Amino acid sequence: MPRFSANISMLYPELPFLDRFAAAASDGFKAVEYVGAYDQPTAVLVDLLQEHGLTQALFNLPAGNWAAGERGIACHPDRVAEFRESVDKAIEYAKANGCTQVNCLAGIAPAGVARAELESVLAENLRYAAPRLAAEGIMLLLEPINTRDMPGFLINSTDDYERIAAAVGHENLYLQYDFYHMQIVQGDLIPTFQRLQSRIGHVQIADHPGRHEPGTGEINYANIFKVLDEAGYSGWVGAEYRPKAGTSAGLGWFETWRSAAR
Ligand SMILES: O=C(O)[C@H](O)C(=O)CO
Numbered sequence: 001m002p003r004f005s006a007n008i009s010m011l012y013p014e015l016p017f018l019d020r021f022a023a024a025a026s027d028g029f030k031a032v033e034y035v036g037a038y039d040q041p042t043a044v045l046v047d048l049l050q051e052h053g054l055t056q057a058l059f060n061l062p063a064g065n066w067a068a069g070e071r072g073i074a075c076h077p078d079r080v081a082e083f084r085e086s087v088d089k090a091i092e093y094a095k096a097n098g099c100t101q102v103n104c105l106a107g108i109a110p111a112g113v114a115r116a117e118l119e120s121v122l123a124e125n126l127r128y129a130a131p132r133l134a135a136e137g138i139m140l141l142l143e144p145i146n147t148r149d150m151p152g153f154l155i156n157s158t159d160d161y162e163r164i165a166a167a168v169g170h171e172n173l174y175l176q177y178d179f180y181h182m183q184i185v186q187g188d189l190i191p192t193f194q195r196l197q198s199r200i201g202h203v204q205i206a207d208h209p210g211r212h213e214p215g216t217g218e219i220n221y222a223n224i225f226k227v228l229d230e231a232g233y234s235g236w237v238g239a240e241y242r243p244k245a246g247t248s249a250g251l252g253w254f255e256t257w258r259s260a261a262r
């Protein structure tokens with residue numbers, strides 16, 4: 001049975017961030033994930049997880065100045081020292097809240113730098129991060145993201161992931177397979193999941209078009225959930241979508257799993 005994690009960077013936008021833990025637990029989620037909460041002391045986050053019986057499924061490495069439009073710094077040639085510091089920060093937070101995987105956002109390609117150089121910086125940064133995270137029992141993930149939602153984002157497809165993973169050459173670099181992005185970029189969702197399953201550390205879901213709840217668009221999630229089960233996928237499935245109505249009101253797709261998990 002798939003285990004779902006509420007992505008509280010996207011779900012419960014009607015609530016302040018720290019109130020979203022309680023809301024996710026009350027709606028039947030057993031785990032939460034988010035882009036990052038580095039502005040909060042670790043103790044606050046740990047208390048919320050404990051109070052609501054939640055697992056921290058995932059968060060991202062510090063991704064630069066999000067409010068200013070940055071979406072990761074890992075491919076930026078002039079930010080290598082900052083990237084290295086960000087690995088230490090992520091380890092500190094992951095160890096505090098028991099999280100065993102972190103996602104690296106490659107970043108938006110800076111203008112005027114050749115793609116080959118950006119990929120080389122990214123690979124070097126990941127080669128730095130992978131063994132350090134492995135030593136702490138934390139999986140490092142790399143997520144391809146479509147460029148309609150994030151114009152200029154460097155890593156867009158599973159081909160991009162595979163090429164970078166080959167350049168990094170460390171086994172602790174897994175794929176974060178977001179079905180929504182993959183539907184836009186390349187389709188072929190199930191065969192690609194099956195082919196790369198041994199390298200997939202985390203999956204995320206949203207329907208397309210609109211990035212709303214499963215069942216609102218063209219992706220057959222009933223079948224995908226069946227495939228995840230048949231494949232023995234044991235990781236979390238991150239519900240990372242923009243609710244069409246209120247978050248709780250839109251959880252019809254989750255009813256079967258929520259009842260079974262109680
Ligand atoms: O947007 C996504 O799909 C990501 O998973 C993310 O963490 C950054 O937005």
Ligand SMILES: [Mg+2]
Nearest residue numbers: 143178204240
């Ligand atoms: Mg995602």
